[in-house]
Amino acid sequence: MGPMRPVAVVGMGCIASPGGSLDECMATLYAGERHPVTPSRFDASCPLDYPVFEVADDHLDVGADGRPLPRTAALALTASREAMGDAGIPPSSLEPARMGVCLGTNVGGSVGNDLLYRGAGRKAHPTPMERFTASNPTVALMDAFGCAGPFQTVVNACSAGNDAIGMAAGWIAGGLCDLVLAGGADELYQVTYRGFRALFINADAPCRPFDQRRKGLNLGEGAAILVLASETLCDNAGLKPRGYVLGYGTAADAHHFTHPRPDGLGLRRAQGDALAQSGLRAEEIGFINAHGTGTQGNDMAESKVFAEDFSDIPFLSTKGYTGHTLGAAGPVEAVFSLACLERQCLPATAGFEVPDPELPATPTAANTLISGDTALSQTLAFGGSNSVLILGRGEGGS
Amino acid sequence: MKMAINAIGAVGGFGCGVGALTAALEGQPPVPVSIDLETVHGVQTVQGLRADPNPLRDFVPVRVMRRMEHHIRIALLAAFDALGDADRRGVGDRGRLGIVMATGYGATCNSFDFQHLATASEDFSGSPTQFSNSVHNAAAAYLSIALSENGPNHTVSHYDLSVPMALTVAAQWLREDRVDSVLVGAVDEFSKAQAYTWQQRVANDPAAAGLPAIGEGACFFLLSRAAGEDPHPMDAYCLLDAVGLGRQTTPGRVRGLPASDLYLIGADGFGARDRDYAAVLPTTCRAGAYPQIYGVLPVGMAFDVAIAALGLDAGRTFTPANLPVPGGDGGEWRSPVAAPCCLKLGARQTYAWAALSRAEEG
Numbered sequence: 001m002g003p004m005r006p007v008a009v010v011g012m013g014c015i016a017s018p019g020g021s022l023d024e025c026m027a028t029l030y031a032g033e034r035h036p037v038t039p040s041r042f043d044a045s046c047p048l049d050y051p052v053f054e055v056a057d058d059h060l061d062v063g064a065d066g067r068p069l070p071r072t073a074a075l076a077l078t079a080s081r082e083a084m085g086d087a088g089i090p091p092s093s094l095e096p097a098r099m100g101v102c103l104g105t106n107v108g109g110s111v112g113n114d115l116l117y118r119g120a121g122r123k124a125h126p127t128p129m130e131r132f133t134a135s136n137p138t139v140a141l142m143d144a145f146g147c148a149g150p151f152q153t154v155v156n157a158c159s160a161g162n163d164a165i166g167m168a169a170g171w172i173a174g175g176l177c178d179l180v181l182a183g184g185a186d187e188l189y190q191v192t193y194r195g196f197r198a199l200f201i202n203a204d205a206p207c208r209p210f211d212q213r214r215k216g217l218n219l220g221e222g223a224a225i226l227v228l229a230s231e232t233l234c235d236n237a238g239l240k241p242r243g244y245v246l247g248y249g250t251a252a253d254a255h256h257f258t259h260p261r262p263d264g265l266g267l268r269r270a271q272g273d274a275l276a277q278s279g280l281r282a283e284e285i286g287f288i289n290a291h292g293t294g295t296q297g298n299d300m301a302e303s304k305v306f307a308e309d310f311s312d313i314p315f316l317s318t319k320g321y322t323g324h325t326l327g328a329a330g331p332v333e334a335v336f337s338l339a340c341l342e343r344q345c346l347p348a349t350a351g352f353e354v355p356d357p358e359l360p361a362t363p364t365a366a367n368t369l370i371s372g373d374t375a376l377s378q379t380l381a382f383g384g385s386n387s388v389l390i391l392g393r394g395e396g397g398s
Numbered sequence: 399m400k401m402a403i404n405a406i407g408a409v410g411g412f413g414c415g416v417g418a419l420t421a422a423l424e425g426q427p428p429v430p431v432s433i434d435l436e437t438v439h440g441v442q443t444v445q446g447l448r449a450d451p452n453p454l455r456d457f458v459p460v461r462v463m464r465r466m467e468h469h470i471r472i473a474l475l476a477a478f479d480a481l482g483d484a485d486r487r488g489v490g491d492r493g494r495l496g497i498v499m500a501t502g503y504g505a506t507c508n509s510f511d512f513q514h515l516a517t518a519s520e521d522f523s524g525s526p527t528q529f530s531n532s533v534h535n536a537a538a539a540y541l542s543i544a545l546s547e548n549g550p551n552h553t554v555s556h557y558d559l560s561v562p563m564a565l566t567v568a569a570q571w572l573r574e575d576r577v578d579s580v581l582v583g584a585v586d587e588f589s590k591a592q593a594y595t596w597q598q599r600v601a602n603d604p605a606a607a608g609l610p611a612i613g614e615g616a617c618f619f620l621l622s623r624a625a626g627e628d629p630h631p632m633d634a635y636c637l638l639d640a641v642g643l644g645r646q647t648t649p650g651r652v653r654g655l656p657a658s659d660l661y662l663i664g665a666d667g668f669g670a671r672d673r674d675y676a677a678v679l680p681t682t683c684r685a686g687a688y689p690q691i692y693g694v695l696p697v698g699m700a701f702d703v704a705i706a707a708l709g710l711d712a713g714r715t716f717t718p719a720n721l722p723v724p725g726g727d728g729g730e731w732r733s734p735v736a737a738p739c740c741l742k743l744g745a746r747q748t749y750a751w752a753a754l755s756r757a758e759e760g
Binding site (some may be wrong): 130136148154255264384 | 534574643
């Protein structure tokens, strides 16, 4: 793979358990606060309490017509409005046919079937297509911002959001469009909650990424959107990038459906491709935002790769603050990473207190100052997909 | 990025393989079967085109197949069919391979049977295997494991525009030199919800009973860079010149729609946008739809691409369905085409097209 010209990130938005905006989220992270709760919107029906990370309802935007949207679409729209506001692009600079949307999601587009199958009568859309378009977050953003360019809904499980950002960066670099709303969104959904429980992946306490006492992950919900822009648009509109997408890599473990490959083969290939596209070497990375779910297998696989290939590079997991937001995880962690580069400080890894002697590398245990201009942010997915972004510090922003 | 279609695999109500697909196109279309649906309103009978995944036993151990849901089996069978087609056609070293999957319904199409969700307290996700298989990228993941393929693995789901999305991913990977070839596939299983809707429509309008049945199936392509751009050229059915995807900003106009001597349109007599094709097509053009071959399903465009490719390779065209759409008079067409274009109009004024042409002489 050859190098890619850096793709500008001119706006960012984020909504997750820590807050209704990126600044609110970062303040919560640096304060070391986290708010796991018992699921409030569906019947968990279980003797044990598997905590989740919910988004407060009053943080959610409504659709352009003033009516509430299905939750995943609402999360995406809320984050998008913040991101576009952050970008501050003059409307006269935007050409609809050159505006794209690329989102990752797990449940967006699927939950609409639930209503039909429950025979909810008037609440159910009459056809599968109408239900899909009503709940799909990509469609919601195309409607809200009048995007008429390329669009895509990525459903690569936990790596969907990172893959969406990577694909979108390729659109900009390839000249397909001048602006892309790229990111991911997923709501807490009882099917997912019960499914993870059936797989014994959920922890019955707030998660502890890379901690010796870790027992699994907590689910979360949220959305994050990055506004990617071409050099032409940046020049014409006088935009100051808050960051850059420097590289993207994706590869499969081809090993097991729910367990990562212990030798990290797929992860290393994805990291290698991302670094090759960025033109950087591993030792030039300022820090790593790990997938860091708090499961035995994931944290072991990542720790091994970090120790062997990125020794002395600080890393953290932010899932102790947000839970695992599935399709939103990659974008949420990407905007967190860019915000950390701006602030030159990493938050502590929430939930990590006791190092695991089995893990050869340990994450940040306290807020940590950094001096680098680049970050690597990675996600490992059900099905064995590994998706890696290389991000760079920009000139604009807080 | 211009791509070559080097191999095709297809599974549906017509059977398995390009031979079965061609036979269906040459006058032996599949006959829908009656399927009983258990609904909250009792048992209702619908017509459908079902695919048989049992030949997958030749490629995957039965003990592994047992863990796979129906849509995964269909997808894997079509993928292995494509790889077999590649071997038969003498396609050589594929180099670095990527996998892209398109699915309109996703993997949760029939995870929730009508009766199971009748009560809110039913724990319908009690099976960890069922939940794992309900993740939308399950089929692509199983395929990577079956092939021991560590390359990029990507799944898209955007209802009836999932197929062109998958094709654009393949083109992007080839352009970025992430891979040397891409196994691009599409799969949708028989949708009980869609069939229920179809049944309601037929019940209210007896004339609708002649419309194509709800279908299921999978179609895979092995794609590579077109000869001339690739240092390892492989034999090709045809070329995939370009794929367009976007949203109409002017009524009746699809940006970049290429001139073509045959438009394969995604009309099925069922879709809300069937009547819009006449407005976007050139006033004098040949157009046809083929849902009688593969049924009504979101990833139907994959079969249209396969049909166009088979026609280019054989130097002929196939008789389209008799539908109330442009070119849908079911007349026999005998003259070959040189540049077919598959066109799909999606919800919210979205569109996608895929332009094909003859492969260069070797």
